[in-house]
Amino acid sequence: MPPAGGFALAVEVSGLSRTFTPGRGVRRKRADVLALDGVDLTVPRGEVHGLLGPNGAGKTTLCKILSTILLPTSGTVRVCGLDVVTDVRGVRARIGIVFGGDRGLYTRLTARQNLSFWAALSGLSGRGSAARVDAVLDRVGLRDRADDRVEEYSRGMKQRLHLARALVHEPTLLLLDEPTTGMDPVAARDFRTLVGEVSGSGCTVLLTTHDMDEAEALCSRVTLIDNGRILTTDRPQALGEWISRYERVEAEGVPSAVADRLEELEGVGSLQRSPGGRIRVQTTAQGASAVVIRTLLDAGVTTMSVNRPTLEEVYLHVIGDRGMAVGR
């Protein structure tokens, strides 16, 4: 039975595709871009869900469709039980959006003036509005600086104000599109703490990010997206273990006979050789890097390093591994 409010899923996306057609002004004919390709995604009410993917994966396009800024080409999308195409007003009343970057704040105004303006736009006025503005200023830790002009704010403070703006009308779903982009590590950590508090008070959150650590810190489930397609959805710990299969061991001064032996080991996906006995080994199974290291040490090789690959590298492996299974 759906909880109070009548819906169990804050986000319900089914068979969603979105194509961009290059504009008329473009002289040379360019092909259409399929930004989203048959996406299915559900986010239960109250969950903090991460959408993790490399540049151009389709994360922002999905956020824009969920927030009624863009129309789907095909498929259905419901937010808090409402259709994003036929119930734009209803959806907008229930969502708060934070996009990365500096746009969207009136920098000559104070934080309080900015928030009062947005509160008025969402239908709040008078004492109710003033109390609500004070409450969100408190929640994001800007009460002491509420009457300073926004142009005097740091990047982290501006992003907290963006969050306050998104919360002023008490949304049911918060969409955060790479909200910590460009922040220094301390400001990013503080911002994540804030998002954790907001979600703790019952708001559903959909967060897009490039950053696995951010996803691990905040999300109860994470969806990996690439090339407009969903690869998998799982708990961040499970994805972390899955990603840890793909380690990279680099070493110098490796005799070619030892490199030959490494190449034969189970869980070694590829081995590249360079002059000076330099090698780069890519593993594809959990624990394989430990065997590679032991083999190198036994052979007297001591100059080596182990790294986890970037997400982009993992995606390449996954798409290679699954071949037709991802539907290419």
Ligand SMILES: Nc1ncnc2c1ncn2[C@@H]1O[C@H](COP(=O)(O)OP(=O)(O)OP(=O)(O)O)[C@@H](O)[C@H]1O
């Ligand atoms: N207005 C547009 N016109 C044409 N192509 C577009 C447009 N917006 C997005 N695209 C294309 O759609 C694809 C998905 O873009 P999107 O911005 O959704 O990716 P993203 O995952 O948010 O990437 P990033 O992490 O870099 O922000 C990309 O190939 C992009 O070039």
